[in-house]
Structures are given as C-alpha cells and as structure tokens.
Amino acid sequence: MSSTSLPADFLPAHLWTELLFTGTWEAGAVAATAVLEPATGNLLGHIGNADAGQVAASAKAASAAQSAWYQQPYDERSAVLRKAAQVAEHHFDTIVDWLVRESGSTRAKAAFETTLSIKVLHESAGLPSRSQGEVLPSTSGRLSLARRRPLGVVGVISPFNFPLYLAIRAVAPALATGNAVVLKPDPRTAVCGGFVIARLFELAGLPAGLLHVLPGGAEAGAALTSDPHVAMIQFTGSTGAGRKVGEAAGRHLKKVSLELGGKNSLIVLDDADLDLALANAAWGVYLHQGQICMSTGRLLVQRGIYQRFLERLVAKAKRLTVGDPATANVDLGPLINAQQRDHAHRVVQAAQQAGAKLDAGGGYEGLFFEPTVLSDVTRDNPAFNEEIFAPVAVVVPFDTDEEAIALANDTEYGLSAAVLSRDVGRALKLGERLRVGLLHINDQTVNDEVINPFGGVGASGNGASIGGPANWEEFTQWQWLTVKSDAPAYPL
Ligand code: NAD
DSSP: OOOOOOOSSSSSSGGGOOOOSSSSOOOOTTEEEEETTTTEEEEEEEEEEOHHHHHHHHHHHHHOOOHHHSOOOOHHHHHHHHHHHHHHHHHHHHHHHHHHHHOOOOOOHHHHHHHHHHHHHHHEEEEEEHOOOEEOOSSSTEEEEEEEEEEEEEEEEEOOOHHHHHHHHHHHHHHTOOOOOEOOOOOGGGGIIIIHHHHHHHHTTTTTTTTEEEEOOHHHHHHHHHHOOOOOOEEEEEEEHHHHHHHEEEEEETTTEOOOOOOOHHHTTTOHHHHHHHHHHHHHHHGGGGGGGTTEEEEEEEHHHHHHHHHHHHHHHOOOOOOTTTTTTSSBBOOSSSSHHHHHHHHHHHHHTTOEEEEEEEEEEEEOOOOOOOOOTTTHHHHSOOOOOOOOEEEEEEEEHHHHHHHOOSSSOSEEEEEESSOHHHHHHHHHHOSSSEEESSSSSSSOOSSSBBBSSSBBBSSSBBTTHHHHHHHHHHHHHHEEESOOOOOO
16 A cells, blocks of 8 residues: 555554555555545555455465464453454544545544444453353253354455445454454455454454455455355345355355345334424435445335425435535535446436436536435336435335335345334334334434344345344354263163
8 A cells, every 4th residue: 555645653554564464555566456535536545456365375374373362361352352442442533534535434424433333342342251152951960061162264345335334343243252354345445444454453462363354356255255264254245246145155155144235215104203204314315425235215205294395305405515525524425436326327317217206416526426306206116126325315105004014115125124203103013014124113224333233134135143142143153062071881
C-alpha cells in the first residue's frame, strides 16, 4: 500500500510488509488493486491481490498455528480480544476517517459501524469464559461429556458496504472460540475490511499466524472455499456469489454460514403515526445510500394514508443532501462504484417502463445517486422484485392486512421486515406471518445490536447463524468425550 493523506499512526507504512499479512501489500506489486475514494475518484493507495497460492499458504500456516492458540488459557484469549477493543477505541477517529473515505460512508454511519465493531470485540472477549459443554447421563463409572471444540481454520469472506463490521463480526468470535482465521475482504474496501482488523489484532498481541488478511476478488474467495485446511466459510455478500460459495463448500464438505441479500418490507398500517412512519421509512431506505442488506426495499403503505405518506416522503427525499461525506455534513454519500450505480439506474428506468411513477430523483452525478421515490409499484415490476442497493424508495399501496402479508412474502428473500402501527397487537399478529429472520414491530428494517442472532431465510441465507447466542454454536462443534477409571473387559 502506498502512502495516503490519511493519518498513518494507526496504519503505518512498515505494516505493508509485516508478517501478519501474507498478502502482497506494497505499491507496484504484481496485480495490485487501486484503492479509490468513491466520492472523488482520488487514489488512496494500492493493495495487493492474493492469488490461489497465497490463499493456500495462509490456510496451511493458520492451521499450524491454531492448536497452540486453542491450548492457551481461556483468559489469555479473552485478553487479546479485550485489548483489540481498547486499540480500536483509541484509534476511533482514524478508523472513522478511513470508513468515510474508502467506503463513502457518512460520518454518522462510520461512527456507528466503528462502535458496533468495538462492541463485537468486547462481546467476543466474553466467549472464552462461557461454559463449553455439559455432563451427560451415562452408565455407572463412566464420565460422559458433550463439549464444544473449535473448528480449526475459519475462512471469512466479506462485502464492501459495512466492511469493518461485517468482517469483524465473524473474525472476533471465531478467534475467541479458539479458531484461526483467513479473512478475504472485498478488494474495494480492503483497508477498512481487512487491514484495520489485522492491525487491531497485531497491536492487541494476537500470536503470529492466527489471522491472515488476503485482499482479492472472486478467485481468492473461491480458492479459500475449496482449501482443504479451511473447515468453515462464513460468507456475507450477494445471493449469486453465496450460491457459488455454498455449492463449493458442499462439494468440499465444509460448514458454511451464508448471510446474503434481501428485499425487505416496511409495512405502514393506516393507524401509524405519520411523522414517525416517514422518519422510519427515510432511515430504512436512504441510510448508507440504500447499500445495506436490511435496507427497506419495499414500503408497503395502507391505502387510507397512502397519498399523504407519499407526498411527504417525496418532499423529504427532495430535501436530503447528497455529497462528499469527507468534506461536508451530508445525508447521503456516494455509491461504491459505477457498476452499482448503473445497476440502480437500470432498475429505476425499467421500473418506469413497467408502469411505476418516478416522483423524485432517478438521476445521478458521478457516483452520487439522487434520493429517489418510485410509487404505484406493482408486483410484476422489477423494482418490486430486485434488490436495488441504492437510495430508491419503492412505494406500494395495499388495502388489507392479508394483502400486506402476501406482498411482503412475495419474494425469494427473507432477511428483515418491520411493521408500524399504534396497535401493537395487530402489528404483531401480522408480523408473525412474515417469513423473515429479523422482525421489528414499530421500527424500520435496518437493525443490529451485535448480541442478537442475525440472518435470513430463503435466498437471504441459511438462517440466523451469526451474532450473539449463535456465535458459540456457529464457530465450534460438538465432541463426545467419555472417561473411565479402567478400560472394560469386553468379551471378545
Ligand atoms: P458480492 O457477493 O459481489 O461480494 C461479497 C464478497 O464475496 C466479496 O469479498 C467478493 O470478492 C466475494 N466473492 C464474489 N464472488 C465470489 C465467489 N464466487 N467465491 C467466493 N467469494 C466471492 O457482494 P456485493 O454485491 O459486493 O455486496 C452486496 C451484497 O451483499 C448485497 O446483495 C447485500 O444484500 C449483501 N449483504 C448481505 C449482508 C447480510 O448480513 N445478510 C450484509 C451485507 C451485504
């Protein structure tokens, strides 16, 4: 990585070649990738692309280092996680700066993401001291235990949108439960999604060889998924890539956790407080430019308040400010790259051709996409069905609660849903019938508190498989252990 104008105390140049990083980090390295600032197009640096050979070498080294780490006293593993949290707290502002510059986050989103990531480290520090199994009933004279053991090497593949949090939410609990980790961040956000994490753990005193950070694209991800030293893949990303990862993991008999895309409904019932409904809708749709797996992809609004809701949403969308979050206090920053922008633009145009009304936005300048409102969207419209991953409100009217349930469930995804109503009983009754992994009554769809299980069903992944109580299950496996004072005299 070459020098940047950003503070270097936390990410100093000597690290580009440190042992902790088995990837090639130096500027001018073979197949180096440019790290670009989406808001300006400026070059922040260069980062190496790991190839299949580097993935194999890292996985092998991680496997060799894992056993000694697991044998360490539990409180020593806890101490490393706690120290990593302290280092992150100390360098909070630098991390936030990087998130703003590298991923186009607003400062508020970047601060929220950093806070969540620190919380993950603190929570993970508590994992090693938890009970690790149970005593089973057995025959007389035999001690029979069911105990949880680490898997070995966990491969983590992470996306660009919450690059730090979506990587560290797997890296930290996997290490805490005694595993080694090979992390492959998205190459567009390899500093926040990889380099920062490696640096936190290096400064926290994590023994060498346990965490390998290998920036790279699909090829490096595919190599990780098929490597014989890797026992599990924790993947967060698109459903398309997730299917490939799931197939490969199945073929190579690896455990796999898939956190994929979503088309999440926020249902606004006709008795909802209109001001609060608008605030929730705008947050769910426009936060981080709509680039969140839990973003509100459909606003289902009951007919009685539909027109008033729509008019005020359009006015709100037109008021939102868009610009470079590094230099101005804006509501929305840029999309991550031209590919994402062109995808969003295509869907908005196709939606209009299919009969939706464009009430606000729809255009873009560079990577800055206007806060957009599409209304009167019907079930056969591409905007109703596709994950847009951009600041586009898709507003759909409905008449009855039954119809709202049918509309919300009309998707292959099943990540998050939310219902707004003054009648909590009615909202809960409706919510019970939504096929999702995350359900919120009187809130919007974008929520994560770290200590909750997180995940979706259907094309959103294989269940609430990560976070909070799910972590111990996820990153360890059962072993049955029996002990007798003497071996039995079997009759053969
Ligand atoms: P993506 O699938 O293109 O990339 C995600 C990661 O997978 C990157 O590191 C990428 O390099 C890697 N990858 C791509 N193809 C691969 C392959 N064949 N084998 C192994 N690795 C491969 O995702 P994206 O489009 O950049 O990210 C946005 C998507 O991620 C959206 O669909 C969003 O909903 C989803 N997402 C889900 C969650 C969740 O927790 N459910 C969180 C954030 C984002």
